Structures are given as C-alpha cells and as structure tokens.
Amino acid sequence: MEQLTDLKAILHSKRANIYYLEKCRVMQKDGRVLYLTEARHENQYWNIPIANTTCLLLGTGTSITQAAMRMLAQAGVLVGFCGGGGTPLLMANEIEWLTPQSEYRPTEYLQGWMQFWFDDHKRLQAARQFQHARIRFLRQVWRKDRDLKAEGFDSTHSDIEQALNLFEQKIHSARKVGDLLQTEAQLTKQLYKFAARHTGYGEFTRERDAVDNANTFLNHGNYLAYGLAATALWVLGIPHGFAVMHGKTRRGALVFDIADLIKDALILPWAFICAKENMSEQEFRQQCLQAFTDHKALEYMFDETKNVALTTEWQESKS
Template identity: 70%
Template sequence: MSKPSNPYTDNSFVSSDLKTILHSKRANIYYLSHCRVMQKDGRVLYLTEDDKANLYYNIPIANTTSILLGTGTSITQAAMRLLSQAGVLVGFCGGGGMPLFMGTEREVYVEWMTPQSEYRPTEYIQGWMSWWWDNDKRLAAAKQLQIARVAYLQAVWNKDSDFKRWGFDSNIDAIQKLLNDNIQQIDKQTEVMHLLQLEARLTKQLYKLATQNTGYDGFTREHDGIDKANGFLNHGNYLAYGLGATTAWTLGIPHGFAVMHGKTRRGALVFDIADIIKDALVLPLAFICASENMSEQEFRQECINMFTKHKALDYQFEVVKQLAMTKWEV
C-alpha cells in the first residue's frame, strides 16, 4: 500500500535543503500590496491581477529578511509555513509601509510574526539576561548603543559620495562638532530617560541640518504629517524596524528586553536596534528623496539599496552581539 500524502509536509522542505545564507548577509526586504502570497511547487510567489492575465512573481525566501504585507494583501497557510522554515519575518502594516492601528487607537506599531524556531542560538539571550536586570548595567548598555549609533553615522557620512553631495558629510566642522559634543554628553547621563532626551535633541538638530541641505523649508516632524518628508521618514523607519526585528529574532533575544525604549513601548528592543542606523541612512534619504519628488516606491528602493550598500544589518548584528557578550563593570 502506498504511503498516504501528508498535507503538512507536501511541497515543503527542511531548512538544510536551502543554501544557507546568514540573516546578516541577506539582501531583501519586500513590501507587498494588493496581491495574494501563496505557495506553488515549493516556492513562495505573489500573485497580482492584470487586465488580461494573472501575473506571478517569485520571492527568493532564502535571501529575504522580512516581508511587509500592506493594503489589500492575503497570504496562505502553505506560504507562511515555507516562510517560517526559511526564517523570514512577516509583518502586517498599513498602506505604503505605514503601520496599522493595532490594539488601541493610541498605539501604533507593525505586528511582526516571527518563525517559531527553537534552534536559535542561546548564548546571546543568556549573555543579555546576565546583566539586563541590573539598572546600572542596562544604562551602560544603553550608552554603548548610543555611541554605536553616532559612530555609524560618522562612518557612513564620511564615505558616501551621494550623501556628501547634499552636505551630509561628517568631515564638515559643524557636523563633526555636533557629533563629538553628543558623544561627550552620552557618558554624563545618569538615567535612560536622559539618554532618550539627548537622542531626541540630536535627531532634531539633524532634521534642521537636513532641511538646510535640501531646501525643504518649513519642516516640522509629525508622524501623521501628509508632506513627503514626514511620510518618507515613517516609511523608512518601518523598514529599519524590519531589520531590527530580524536581528533580535535571529540572535534569540525577545523583543521586550530593551535598554532604551522599554518604559515607553512594547517590543521596544526592535526600536533600540533600528535606532542604530535610522539617523545615518533613513533621515538624509527621506529629505533628499522628498526634495527630488520621488515616489514611495522609488524612496523604498533607495532605502533598501542603502541598507545593503552600508551593511546596516551586519552592523546591527555586530553591535547587539557585542552588547550581549559584554561583562559590564559599573
């Protein structure tokens, strides 16, 4: 008698069947809207409707970090099974990469669905938890996170010729002084809330710099703002959150064990990790693309290209792993 088929394993695979690509080396973040994501012949596809025919497009799941499902999307159980096996994070969001209102109307975030793998590394969560309960050590880790954020901005703005053409150059005296002053102030802070305030002041000064460099006059940061700069900032930030969620999940550290935003948001470790690269990449790109009147799709592609070019995910992994394994002396 032939062996009966198993609907839960047919057209499936084991992780070892894929050519292993480290999450830090994966290239793709997908934002999908008005399509259906499905499994076909062991592959994950998305289907769009055309006037004359349905169009199928392959998603290279072995080289994908996260997928954002926007307005008008659906996904099948079989596709979710394959994405889980490939270690791809799936997030549900609003149109254009903006978040849905989840839970209450006052709290806005992307709802991330993480693959349920019990075979992620244990050393990083064990290292993280060895100091996380200590307020002083958690503050020390938060300071190191802020130093890493400024160091990444200095490095990117020092070498990226596209940014330099728009005046985002860390060798300029005024910018150099701004960043050096911020680093000096980081070590003087005695509470995490003071660090958050210091971070917010630097970002506000960078907004002012960006408006001057791009001629985007009259800018005010408003998360619900309808102008392109605000929209692009929101959009790019949520792409960065995808990288942050990927980093934390891959290293096996639950999103609730934050060092900066823990008192203000759920799943705040994602925000902590995303902040490492947001000001360096998303902020200048949002103003540059807005001043050039780019579309959302063009801006999204510019963001993803910059994440890859400057190895944003690599850097996030490096910083978080170092924090997890540090033996803090405070």
C-alpha cells in the first residue's frame, strides 16, 4: 500500500499517458498493472506506468481483473470501454468513465461552480469565459508550433485571424447559450474548411459515422480529449452533468465543454495532417499524445476549469 501512495506523487495535470488497448488482458502482477498479449508461440507482458497515466481505453477483445481495477483506482486512473480504434465509448460509469472512488477530492471547485450554475445569466458568462480560453489556446498553439505552421496552421494567417476575431465579437454579443453553440459550430466549420484546403485533403464534410481518415481521426482524437477532460473534472471534484455550453439534459456534457478548450487547436489540424500522410490510427494517437504533452493540454484544462469555478468578478453581473 505504501508503494501505491508514493505513485500518487505525480500530479494529474503533469501526467503524460493515455492508453488504448485491444485484444489483451489487463491484470495485476507483482504489485504492477500489466497487459498480456497472446502471441502464436508465447505470451508477452507489458507494464502500464499507472502513476503517469490519466486514463485507459479498453477496446475490442479486452478484459480486466478486479485486482488491476483496484490498483488503477488507487492511482487515480480513469477507465472506459470503447469500440475498435478508440470509438465509440460503449460502457462506463459517471457518464463517460469508470472513475476511482475517493472521498478526499477537493470541494471548493464544486462549491464555486454551484454559486453560478443555477443562474442562466451567470452560466452564460462562464460559457463565454470558456470560449475565450478556447480561442486563446488555439492562437497560442498555432503561433508557436513549428510543425503545425509548416503545414499552414498559423494563427496569424489572415483567414484564421479574421475568423477568430469575428468569433470573439460574437461571444460578446451572444445573449443565450444557444447563440454561442451556433457561433461555435460556424467557426469549427470554417476551421475544417481551412484544414482541408491547406492539407490538400479535398472536399470534406464532418460526419461522425463516415469512414474516411479525417473523420475517423477526428472521432478518435476527440475521445482522447474527452479522457483528459474527464480526468480534470474528476480530480477537481466537479460532476460531469453541470455543463455550461452543452445541454443540461446531456449527462456528460461538461466533459465536452472542457474538451473543447483544446480540440480545435490540437486534434483538428493533426487529424487532417495525419490523414494526408496516410498514417495509422496508432501513429495518429501517438501524435496527439505528444501534442498534448508539448502544449500542456491537460494543465490548461485544469487551470481554466479552476478559473471558472473560482472567479467572482463576473458572478455578480447579469449582463
């Protein structure tokens, strides 16, 4: 047990790993969590560094033991069952994920959240704050990431700058959350068009059930972002149902709100770049995880979620 306590020394915001596993068995062995793959002539064990892992996606042909789940829970690793390639998420608790049970998570963030959440005007202000943070992160990433800039994803490009400036204006003028959702959809559509043009992808339509590489990668990458968002909310003690953008009737909606902070900046461009280069899903996944680490995506989610939870300046205003 002392060993497990030591593992928790790594803050969730600093953890680097998300695992997607398929056709294997996850188990506990000698105080470690391993996954077993069955080869033709021998079985192979691979270690999962749970102290540096945020979430675990279990795909087709997987199983997990009770002992392994106990260790994952003690290390604060979220677990979800999904289809092949990481989507769709099929079965989980706490809306999106099987979350570790803990009575010692902080209460201040949920209490701060509750101060504004039941007021429509204050909730709109929180939604605006998230949208500004979303644009700020995109500008930051696309301005300094050399690999993205080499592919044409530069926040100083006139088309991008114009689209972002217009979106920021509409954030201010939005009178209800529905206005923000509509404006958000228009911006994302423009970004898809920009990405398809600059990567030479050709005609593109966003369809979650489509089988072309860009759509498949967007689905996959989005679930990786959902895993980060679910981890941040679990650590901060904020239930997934208290959304500020996505409908209150969608139980996991706050996960989507938080994931949106980084999806356009990281998942969207790399989905098109990797599709153009005909990469495998595993190569795309590794590229996304590297981008999350390089740009401290999980840490950004933590910071912005805490900012919204603890902000008091706008909570007194209904404008």
